[in-house]
Amino acid sequence: MKKLHLVLLVAIAAVITILLSFMGDLSTYETLATAKLKEGKTVTVIAKLDTNYKPAIIYNPLKDPNTTTIYVKDSLGNAAKVVYHFEKPMDMEKSERIVLKGKMKGDVFDITSKDGILIKCPSKYKDDPKAASNNLTQN
Numbered sequence: 001m002k003k004l005h006l007v008l009l010v011a012i013a014a015v016i017t018i019l020l021s022f023m024g025d026l027s028t029y030e031t032l033a034t035a036k037l038k039e040g041k042t043v044t045v046i047a048k049l050d051t052n053y054k055p056a057i058i059y060n061p062l063k064d065p066n067t068t069t070i071y072v073k074d075s076l077g078n079a080a081k082v083v084y085h086f087e088k089p090m091d092m093e094k095s096e097r098i099v100l101k102g103k104m105k106g107d108v109f110d111i112t113s114k115d116g117i118l119i120k121c122p123s124k125y126k127d128d129p130k131a132a133s134n135n136l137t138q139n
Contacts, residue, residue, distance in 0.1 A: 032078035032109070039104045047072035047098050050079050059088040072098060072109075082109045084117055095119045 030043040049056045053071035068084040070092070082100060092098070097120035102111035111117060 031076050032072075032074045032080045032104075033076065035104045035109065036107075039106075042101065042103055045072075045074060045100045045109065047074045047080075047100060048096065049073075049093070049098070052079070057088065057092055061087065070098075072100070080104075080107065080109050082111065084111045086114055089117055089119055091121060092119055094121055096122045 028044070030038070030045050032045060032047070035043045035045055050071040050073040052073075056071050058069040059067075065087055066085055068086065068088040070082045070084065071079065072082055073079045082102075099118040099120065100109060100111060101113065101116045101118075102109055104110070
């Protein structure tokens with residue numbers, strides 16, 4: 001076997017190893033039901049505030065400024081309590097969707113990372129289609 005072939009084989013093996021290591025970081029979106037099946041494993045869930053709970057967001061900065069509790073519902077109607085170990089994100093009440101990245105612990109979705117919640121706010125053109133079309137024609 002020539003030296004060039006040996007170097008190419010080593011390079012291919014290195015590329016495959018690097019690609020496999022990155023595949024562990026790839027995540028798919030789960031439902032709350034499948035997240036419960038993967039208890040203790042970090043998952044990403046798309047949900048919205050569950051308006052059946054009053055209040056849907058519990059945050060008391062005087063009592064505990066580092067804990068926000070919210071109640072969410074996924075697209076299949078599964079509900080869960082979410083404990084976010086940081087201050088309440090701004091405009092959470094206005095959100096259409098909330099992307100949660102954390103772990104299920106029993107019936108509670110636990111988020112210990114500061115970037116574990118991503119708020120998807122409604123579009124500013126949602127209620128005014130004329131404004132959206134005007135913006136497109138101006139560009």
